[in-house]
Amino acid sequence: MKKVILITFIVNITFSFAQTNCFIYPEGSGERKACELSYKAIEHKQGSRESQILFDSAIAIGPKFAWAYYEKSVPYFKRGFLYEGLQILNKAIELEPIEYLCYRAYWYWQYKNYELCIQDLETYYALPKAYIQFTPGGEKDMRIILALAYAKTGNYKKGVEIINSCLNSYESDSDAGLSDYYSLGIIHFHNKEYNKATEAFIKQLEVNGNMADTYYFLGLAYKNLSNIEEAKIQFNKALSKFEDINRNLNINAGYKAYLSDVVKEIESLKY
């Protein structure tokens, strides 16, 4: 896990530095000026008038400088202006698909358009120089998002295949992400493969047992396997975990558990 965090950190740093190193562009070029202006823009609050005007100036001077479009688009996505955000981000993708396709895919995922998310990620991973990219918060490899998007369209088999290939690409289990095995388990669970789901959830608990969702769905998998005693144990663990304010919130889970689900299950198994 430490390795993943380190890699995420390095990737993010490399990414940020690569994008903001204006010296790689010739002095006096449009791109160099656009880069410098974008740098000034991000000194202002994200989404502020000042930053947007500076990005517009950057784009006017260096229309081939992709990062300006990308940065300009971010507040639109975060604030529900999906259409406007896409119009801007699409230009960054035209210029540098390898850098920005995953970001668009992420917003397609966030806005629950799983077909478009799959389309972008498949295009991305087919690029010869595709590299490991993460969700903007760094909590998930985008291959896991691709797998979950397939699951959301009902293609569980493809989802499992992608997660397994992602997990197999790690040198050791300690490289797994904080919720990778949860994602695998949840897809097996929805595909009614309860034994495989149980295996994956148990593995998840070894990697990171700090999510209430894992205990809840492990309990449900046991319940479906008619192992009621073990189900009760897991539901009660889920209940305790929900009370832990330091638990992992399982962001971008795709399939989440709610406290009300757990309470309902505990009540139903009382007698």
Place this chain on the structure above:
Amino acid sequence: MRNILLLMLVTFLFNCNETIETKKEYKNQIGDTSFNPNLDNPKFKFCDSTKVLHNRSRISYTGGERALESELLKRFKFKPEYKSFNGYFIIRFAVNCKNETGRFRMQILDSNFSLTECPKELEEHILAITKELKHWNHAVLEGKDYDCYRFISIKLINGKVQKS
């Protein structure tokens, strides 16, 4: 001389174009939504209109997204004339420090996220059921209460609201 004048004219036109490009009108923050008497309830007021946040994750719904979704599903009334609609409603709004909602704005997108239209009745129904959601919890930052904007996205397939 004529060439110089022509060059000056071209430069002037180019600069004009650049000025137009860079002088779009922006609100203080992307998403700031001014009161529109034709759309907005005049009773909805910000507690402090100078400090409205734009951080959707600061606003929660009692019972979580699950409760929000089930309330929407419960209130949604399907009609056969909605059946041809496939797409998304993205509704932006504000939650003030008293947990009241207002300044609703809606965008309708098709399955490819292009702007589209839908039956007027469906549009009004989606907006109405969103306005009926009452269990919002306003933004709190460092112990202080804030007004804040957020949005929800509602997906419809064959005119029916989809579960997440």
